[in-house]
Amino acid sequence: MLKTSPDVRRPRRDVPADRSRPAGQGPSARRPLHVLMPRGLAGLAAQSGIGAAIRHQEKAVRSLGHEVVTNPLRPFDVVHLNTPFPDTPLLAHWARLRRRPALVWAHSTEDDFRDSFPGANTLAPTFRRWISHLYRRGDAVVTPSEYSRDLISAPKYGISTPIHVLSNGVDTSFFRPDPGARGRLREQLGLDADAKVVVSVGMQLVRKGIVDWVEVARAMPEVTFVWYGRTDERMLTAEVCRALAEAPANALFPGYITAVELREAYCGADAFCFLTKEETEGIVLWEALACETPTLIRAIPIYRDRMPDGVLTHQVAGEGPGFAADVITRLTALLDGELTDLTAAGRCAAEEVDIHRVAQKLQEIYRLTGVQPHGREAAFRDAEARSTETRSTGSRNAESDGAMSRGAEGSELTAGAADATAPVLPRRGAADARLDAAR
Incomplete structure (x- = not known):
């Protein structure tokens, strides 16, 4: 049950109701909210998908005219909790003491924790119990896809509060096609003007498909493969360390880059090859589609069901030794222009989850959760x-x-x-x- 303050549940007796307007159009409806998005330990996730999701939320909140508050000691009307770190339950408890609603974002599941860091598969059930505890601390749970909602709706998560689906979104006014980026990217990488470039983005994890990606690069020496993003070396598994150490010369790893540089990479590349094994959404895929980058992905359930092969993306199914060979065949055909051009459809799909559209749905979640302005x-x-x-x-x-x-x-x-x-x-x-x- 939603825990809110008495002044949320009952009209104040000293303030007569304004019956001259339809519901939701009085003075309080026009007031901006103070949305607490605490920094805390969230800084540890700045270079991850969760960090990108938090930045997107801030844009959405501000586009609605609300104010983002980062200090939990300042007045706030609702708190967004995004990370699976120890300060999250403390912040949820603080919101409850203040009688303010807490929205907990379910970015993570037991499934996408596997094949990430050393010992992750062994710890996965414990991790699931921990995030279940966190998700139950909220007045509502927000998760980025119907697929992830189905996962966390399982009895083993024990969530009884409302679960809302809200895409992390993409800023399509920023991530947009730029034909001039092709030449700039090759100049930056020191390549010939006609060189073929394939990019991928993400942390260097087995789950993100980096081992398969390196194998594909080794079999296609005439193509330059660039992986943007990094993971602390202490968190790399032995399998990933070995793949990076044995990577061929045509596989480049520039590390973490700025948003502007990332946009250049999407727009300048010949293809975006995303071989992730599990996602709750995948912001980088929406970014690539928004930039109209030809895309080849692994046909995992969330993509196979939501965007079937040949509609928005080209896909390769499977696992094991034969998977890389199938990717090589399909990627070669994509680079040679033998596959259907899906870039316009991808751009249209990305516009459907533009941050401004996501913001309007967030406002509806506020309404359903009973979020209202408070204070002097x-x-x-x-x-x-x-x-x-x-x-x-x-x-x-x-x-x-x-x-x-x-x-x-x-x-x-x-x-x-x-x-x-x-x-x-x-x-x-x-x-x-x-x-x-x-x-």
Whole structure:
């Protein structure tokens, strides 16, 4: 059950309801929210998909006219919790003490924790119990895809609060096609103008498909393969360390790059080859599609079901020794222009999850969760709005009474004006009294 403060559940008795507007259009509906997105340990995830998701949320919140608050000691109306770190349950408890709703983002599942860091497969059940504990701390859970919602809806997660699906989104005004990037990318990489370039983006994990990706690169020496993103060497598995150490000369690893450089890579590449084995969404795929980069991905359930092969992306199914050979065949055909051009369809699909569209759905989640403005500033703006409306009403009354008294003696006109303003004064005083009380 949603835990909210009494003033969320019941109208305040000292503030009469404004019945002159439809529901949701009164002064409080126009007030911006203070959305707490605490930094805390979230900085540890800055270079991961979760870090990108947090940045997208901040853009969405601001596009709605709300204010992002990063200090939990400042006033806030709702908190977004994104990371599976130890400070998350503490922040959820703090929100409950303040009687503010907490939205917990389910970016991670037991499935996508596997094949990530050393010992991850052994720890996966423990990790699932931990994130289940975190997700249950929220008044609502938000997850980026129907696929991930199906996973965390399983009884083993024990989530009874509402689960909303909301894409992490993509900024399609930033990630957009740029034909001039092709030459710039090759110049940056020190390649010939006609060199073929295939890129991928992500942490260097078995789950992200980097071992298969290196094998594909070794079999295609005439193509330059570039992997953007990195993982702390202490967190690399032996299999990934071996793949990186034995990578061929045509496989490059520039590490973590800026968003502008990443856009250049998408727009300048001949193909985006994303061989991830498990995702809850995959922001980098939406970025590549937004840039109209020809894309080849592994046909994992989330992509196979949501975007079948040949609709938005080209896909290769399978695992094991034969998988890399199938990728090589399909990627060669893609680079040679033998496969259907799906880039326009990919761009249209990315626009459907543009951050501004995601923001509108986030606003609806706020409404369903009962998020409302609180605090002295909210009371001040309510009182100010009501006072303004009252003065406007009084002014209209004065004009009406004045019109009725036209042609009468000056003393009668003065009396009429006095009668018109008389009802206004007590209302203004009442608004001021409420403001003083709020202070």
